[in-house]
Amino acid sequence: xxxxxxxxxxxxxxxxxxxxxxxxxxxxxxxxxxxxxxxxxxxxxxxxxxxxxxxxxxxxxxxxxxxxxxxxxxxxxxxxxxxxxxxxxxxxxxxxxxxxxxxxxxxxxxxxxxxxxxxxxxxxxxxxxxxxxxxxxxxxx
Amino acid sequence: xxxxxxxxxxxxxxxxxxxxxxxxxxxxxxxxxxxxxxxxxxxxxxxxxxxxxxxxxxxxxxxxxxxxxxxxxxxxxxxxxxxxxxxxxxxxxxxxxxxxxxxxxxxxxxxxxxxxxxxxxxxxxxxxxxxxxxxxxx
Numbered sequence: 231x232x233x234x235x236x237x238x239x240x241x242x243x244x245x246x247x248x249x250x251x252x253x254x255x256x257x258x259x260x261x262x263x264x265x266x267x268x269x270x271x272x273x274x275x276x277x278x279x280x281x282x283x284x285x286x287x288x289x290x291x292x293x294x295x296x297x298x299x300x301x302x303x304x305x306x307x308x309x310x311x312x313x314x315x316x317x318x319x320x321x322x323x324x325x326x327x328x329x330x331x332x333x334x335x336x337x338x339x340x341x342x343x344x345x346x347x348x349x350x351x352x353x354x355x356x357x358x359x360x361x362x363x364x365x366x367x368x369x370x371x
Numbered sequence: 372x373x374x375x376x377x378x379x380x381x382x383x384x385x386x387x388x389x390x391x392x393x394x395x396x397x398x399x400x401x402x403x404x405x406x407x408x409x410x411x412x413x414x415x416x417x418x419x420x421x422x423x424x425x426x427x428x429x430x431x432x433x434x435x436x437x438x439x440x441x442x443x444x445x446x447x448x449x450x451x452x453x454x455x456x457x458x459x460x461x462x463x464x465x466x467x468x469x470x471x472x473x474x475x476x477x478x479x480x481x482x483x484x485x486x487x488x489x490x491x492x493x494x495x496x497x498x499x500x501x502x503x504x505x506x507x508x509x
Contacts, residue, residue: 249404258402262395263423288447289426293403293419300418306409306457309418313451313499362449365418 233303235344235369244302244335244348249294251286251320252328259290273324283323288316291331291359295350298335299365310345314363320354329354338364344371373480374473374504375439382469383435385489386428391416391462399423416458422450425486425498428466432484433502438470440482441504448481449501455494462490471499478506 256270265287268275276284292314300306322329331354339347350363393413399420400410409415433440458464465488472483486498 255402255404258398262398262402263426265426289419289422289450290403292450293405293417296418297403297405297407300405300407300409304407304409306407306417307415309454311451311453312418313449315449316447 232370235340235346235371238337238340238346238369240337240340242337244298244337246335247294247298247301247333248330249297249333250328250330251290251322252326253284253322253324255328256284256286256290256322259287259293263287263289265289281319281321283321285319286322286329288314288319291316291320291352292363294331295333295352295360295363296365298333298350299348299367302335303367303369308367308369310366310368312365314350315361316359317361318354318357318359320359331359344368373439373475373506374482375437376473378435378438378470379473380470381437382467383428383432386424386431386466386468388463388465389424389427391458391460391464393460395423396420396460414460416460418452418454420458421452421464421486421488421496421498424464424466424488425468425500428468428486429484429500432468432470444505446503446505447500448503449499451499453497455496458488458490458495462495464495465489476503480504480506 334351335348338349352360396416397413467487471485483501488496
């Protein structure tokens with residue numbers, strides 16, 4: 231089903247998404263992105279620089295948050311712009327279940343040019359890990 | 372000692388071309404855990420894929436001695452992308468990075484780097500990365 235601009239209203243909530251972040255995910259993201267900073271993989275190193283444990287790449291969190299929007303619209307190439315502030319890190323313990331981050335989205339603006347602005351949320355425990363997270367998508371007329 | 376404000380407006384030489392392959396796209400999609408069927412054949416890249424090339428280009432800038440940036444105190448705080456078109460398999464990406472802003476924020480400094488991502492001569496995505504360089508502890 232394709233979402234049309236006429237189906238969308240301000241304040242509408244997008245289907246939320248809970249995603250697990252595991253150590254294996256961080257290794258996979260490091261290899262896929264080229265960001266091999268040891269704070270994302272090496273627990274001893276992370277603790278030596280004052281972090282509570284290994285933390286997820288902020289860009290991995292950003293890459294997952296937009297899935298709320300792209301799952302909703304279907305076509306990921308309809309995203310026109312996307313921005314976030316990485317406010318707090320996602321701490322990832324060495325456990326099978328990892329850390330769960332809850333991603334949400336809400337329609338903030340419906341524009342006359344057929345685009346929609348979505349405000350995104352990303353919460354880990356009770357901590358907001360992304361702020362000022364918003365994306366603009368072009369929808370079918 | 373802070374960053375060199377004379378570098379505001381400085382444009383770095385374009386990065387070496389990066390060929391987008393379906394393997395690279397698929398590895399990135401898999402690492403994101405994104406099961407959107409649009410990515411199944413590895414021909415179109417997800418919205419945050421450009422970071423693969425923009426981060427490398429900025430890394431070169433971060434290590435430029437003229438910028439006087441203390442890399443050990445750097446935190447990536449904000450990221451923005453504006454898309455002119457999606458990145459696709461076969462694109463040969465180069466990045467033109469420039470220093471858009473350097474300013475103090477309390478005892479810290481913040482800097483914004485603009486990264487124009489081209490495929491050949493075509494501008495496909497512009498990224499902005501804001502970093503915070505933490506000042507000395509009191």
